[in-house]
Amino acid sequence: MGILEQFEQWLVNYWPSWAAYLVPPLVAFAILSTFILVVVMAFIYIERRGIGRFQVRLGPNRAGPFGVLQPVADAIKVLIKEDIIPAKGDRWVHWLAPIIAFIPALMIFAVIPFGHGAIFADLNIGILYIIAISSLGIIGVFMAGWGSNNKYSLVSAMRTVAQMISYEIPLVLSIIGVLIITGSLSMVSIVEGQHVPFLLLQPLGFLIFFLAAAAEINRTPFDLLEAESEIVAGYHIEYSGMKFGLFYLGEYTHAFAISAIVAILFLGGWSGPFLPPALWFLIKVFSVFIVLFWLRSTLPRLRVDQLMGFAWKCLFPLALINIFITGIEAIIWPNFPWQLLILNILIAALLIVLWSGFFRVAGERVSFERYGRGIAKGLALTFRHLFRHPITVQYPEQRLTPSRRFRGNLLVWDVERCNGCRACARMCPISIIDIETARGDKGLVVERLEIDFGRCMFCGLCVEACPVEALFMSRDYEKASYRRELLVMKKEQFVAAEKRPSAYAYPELEAEMPPQTLLAPPKGGR
Amino acid sequence: MLENFGYIGIFLIAALGFAISTITLPILLRRFHIVPKKPNPVKSSTYECGMDTVGKSRVQFNFRYYFYALLFVVFDIQVVFLYPWAVALGELKLFGFLEMLAFFSILIVGFLYAWRKGVLEWK
Numbered sequence: 001m002g003i004l005e006q007f008e009q010w011l012v013n014y015w016p017s018w019a020a021y022l023v024p025p026l027v028a029f030a031i032l033s034t035f036i037l038v039v040v041m042a043f044i045y046i047e048r049r050g051i052g053r054f055q056v057r058l059g060p061n062r063a064g065p066f067g068v069l070q071p072v073a074d075a076i077k078v079l080i081k082e083d084i085i086p087a088k089g090d091r092w093v094h095w096l097a098p099i100i101a102f103i104p105a106l107m108i109f110a111v112i113p114f115g116h117g118a119i120f121a122d123l124n125i126g127i128l129y130i131i132a133i134s135s136l137g138i139i140g141v142f143m144a145g146w147g148s149n150n151k152y153s154l155v156s157a158m159r160t161v162a163q164m165i166s167y168e169i170p171l172v173l174s175i176i177g178v179l180i181i182t183g184s185l186s187m188v189s190i191v192e193g194q195h196v197p198f199l200l201l202q203p204l205g206f207l208i209f210f211l212a213a214a215a216e217i218n219r220t221p222f223d224l225l226e227a228e229s230e231i232v233a234g235y236h237i238e239y240s241g242m243k244f245g246l247f248y249l250g251e252y253t254h255a256f257a258i259s260a261i262v263a264i265l266f267l268g269g270w271s272g273p274f275l276p277p278a279l280w281f282l283i284k285v286f287s288v289f290i291v292l293f294w295l296r297s298t299l300p301r302l303r304v305d306q307l308m309g310f311a312w313k314c315l316f317p318l319a320l321i322n323i324f325i326t327g328i329e330a331i332i333w334p335n336f337p338w339q340l341l342i343l344n345i346l347i348a349a350l351l352i353v354l355w356s357g358f359f360r361v362a363g364e365r366v367s368f369e370r371y372g373r374g375i376a377k378g379l380a381l382t383f384r385h386l387f388r389h390p391i392t393v394q395y396p397e398q399r400l401t402p403s404r405r406f407r408g409n410l411l412v413w414d415v416e417r418c419n420g421c422r423a424c425a426r427m428c429p430i431s432i433i434d435i436e437t438a439r440g441d442k443g444l445v446v447e448r449l450e451i452d453f454g455r456c457m458f459c460g461l462c463v464e465a466c467p468v469e470a471l472f473m474s475r476d477y478e479k480a481s482y483r484r485e486l487l488v489m490k491k492e493q494f495v496a497a498e499k500r501p502s503a504y505a506y507p508e509l510e511a512e513m514p515p516q517t518l519l520a521p522p523k524g525g526r
Numbered sequence: 527m528l529e530n531f532g533y534i535g536i537f538l539i540a541a542l543g544f545a546i547s548t549i550t551l552p553i554l555l556r557r558f559h560i561v562p563k564k565p566n567p568v569k570s571s572t573y574e575c576g577m578d579t580v581g582k583s584r585v586q587f588n589f590r591y592y593f594y595a596l597l598f599v600v601f602d603i604q605v606v607f608l609y610p611w612a613v614a615l616g617e618l619k620l621f622g623f624l625e626m627l628a629f630f631s632i633l634i635v636g637f638l639y640a641w642r643k644g645v646l647e648w649k
Contacts, residue, residue: 004533025533029540082562083552087570088583099545106544110537121533128609129534149583150572158587165598172605179612237573241561242552246545305648308594312646316601320630323608327623330615 002117004028028120032109039285040252041071046286047293054297054382058390078245086148086238093147098243101140102250107133108257113188115270115277126187127179130261131172134216137254138164141235144247148238156234159224159304163215166308167222170315171212177205177326178265181336191269199266200341204322204348206266208315210291213258215311217251219292221299224307259288298382299375309361318355403516404503407473409458411451412501413494417470420444424462424471432456449494453479454487463505472505475513593645597637604633 004024011020045068052059061067085094111126113119123129138161145157179185181201182193199206215222226234236247263269263284270277302310325347329340356366393400402408420437421444432455436448463471481487503510555561572579611618611626618625640646 021529021532022536025536026540029537033540033544079552080555080561081552082564084565084569086572087567088572095549099542099549102545103538103541106541107534107538110534120537121530123530123534146584148572151574151579151583151585154584154587158591162591162594165602166594169598169601169605172602173608176608176612179609180615183613183616185609185613232573242549246549249548308648309646312594312597313641320634323612324627327615327626331620331623334616 002119002122004120006117025120032120033106036106036109036253036256037249039256039282040249041075043252043256043289044071044074046290050290050293051297053386053390054294056385056388056390057392058394061394075245078248079242081241083241083243084238086150089149089238090147093143094238095243097140097144097147098239098246098250099140100143101137102246102253104133104136104140105250105254105257108254108261111187112257112260112264113191113269114281118278119188122186122188125185127175127185127190127265130257131168131175134254134257135164135168137250140250144239145235148235150238152231152233153235153237156226156231156237160218160235162304163218163222163224163307163311166311167212167215167315170208170311170319171216173316173319173323174205174208174212175265176323177202180323180326180330187264187269191264191271194268194271196338196341197266197268201336201344202266202322202326203345204318204351205326206262207348207352208319208322209266210262212311212315213262214292214295215307217254217258219255220296221302222307223301224304255289255292256285259285259292262288294379294382298378306361309359313359313361314355314366318351321351400517401514402475402477404510404513406475406477406516407458407460407502407504408476409456409479410453410474410476410489410497411462411494412472412474412497413449414470414472415446415495417468418446419468419470420446421467423465423467427461427465429459429461430455430457433462446491449491450488452488454484469505472501474500475502476500590648593640597640597645600633600636604630 007024007027008020011023014020015023048070049059049061049067059067060070063069063073085091108130110120111123111129113122141160142157145153145155145160148154178190178198181198182190184190184193218224218226231237236244239247260281263281267284267288269284270281272280272283275283325344329336329344333340352372356372359366420435422435422437425431425433425435432452434448434450435446437444438447439445458473460473463473479487501509503513552561556563572583607629608626611622615622
């Protein structure tokens, strides 16, 4: 008997039966949604920090200790941003899309068991319900793409539908192996039927499910719908404020749901020794999620033809073969003895190696020797990066000394040497040097000098043009301002500025300069 | 068991309330001047990296999407038959297995035909 039913039976003693029926699920929903929000925030934090470390970066670390409050800061920012609706867009569809994209991701949690009896509704068709519900999210994404009235979002929406329906087939087929073994669709009995984790009994099904699920929640390498290098932000390009926030929340809620489903179907759910069941469940969910973003930080994005080819030519046939192998095993050995583990792992390895050499994707044969080893090497490399010192610095506090011959973005002007010939102003290809001269007792005197560093492209032609070497490039590399006018340097500022010339033009100064700080020191350093 | 489905209904209503209240919260905050509302024609124009949209936004798209949609419908319906079969395989034994094999082989012939015809190639 679940916790909810016990709560209801206790309430019946005090309240009328309809209230006793209504209140427990509402209370449970409040607890569950708060819990989901907290876990999603933890996911966002772990993912951003983790990907930072996988890529030898620092990751967000400003808001709160170690950047823990970063998701909270993001949430507040998203909440108080202006909501922009495109003028040509379809208002209603634009409004409804984030709601429809978010609700299915949340609805999955109604049948996810977090422990003994800790389940919202123990449906006897649990996994079928999840499959039916989770595929509804596509409609929201497609509505977003259509309602925005933007070519990028429409392209993204079409890709999303194609990708999601293609990967849904292997996803649902790979679960069938598990169903044959347990003989039940209920999530609770699937967990209770796992004496060994099905990861070992169904290795092929696990791999297919994991890859297809990564595609379903649009994680890189399957994030074609958000390919920022091609279609900017995909379907949510026209979304801002809380509507975008709901998409973002829905994406991570879906990622949490998928990690939970993987943990339940293949890793034994809440069962485990020593620790309390809910803790075991969370440990498993988080480890699945960590593997997901480990893949994300390692692999580049696939092309659309590779993506579709992979779903239909590799995952789909393998999922079918997996069903029939499991079916034969279920008929010959109905009790699934432990020797089957070894047999199944061998079969899975053999099938992957054989099948990968069998089909072509985009006119190219996918050889396991090439891609399998390449992916494994890449994963190992990013894992090693976790333990390296990050090569980014905390910028305003920590500064780098540039190379001695570094030619920076500011000009140093020597007023003593300048003879006011205006060669620099004539040479400037974008005419940003404004110089006015007047006749003095020893020739021309510069009265006004203005250089717009907001537009300067640091070509160095003015320095080359100067016949008396009065202009040279400095070693500074910082130039920033909140107002464009402040980027225009005047004569007085040039005179007052500290002269830090580059050793490129003045090699005799090189010996006195501080050495360059290296981001990635050679072996043995730091 | 039926009351569990009732729970799902309550969950759906609560989730709807949750989503709608999150999305309308900025409208409430706009009353207190926390969320700005300053639309202008440039801001609400279609975002295409600074360029003006050429022609209609809802353009024709690649017909290959329909091939995948058709394949999806065929195999998704097959999945509907597979789920009860998988749960009951323990009682159906060999006969049920062979029956499903026969059903499958018909669909697989169609799949192989599509594959040979180059439907799965994206060009």
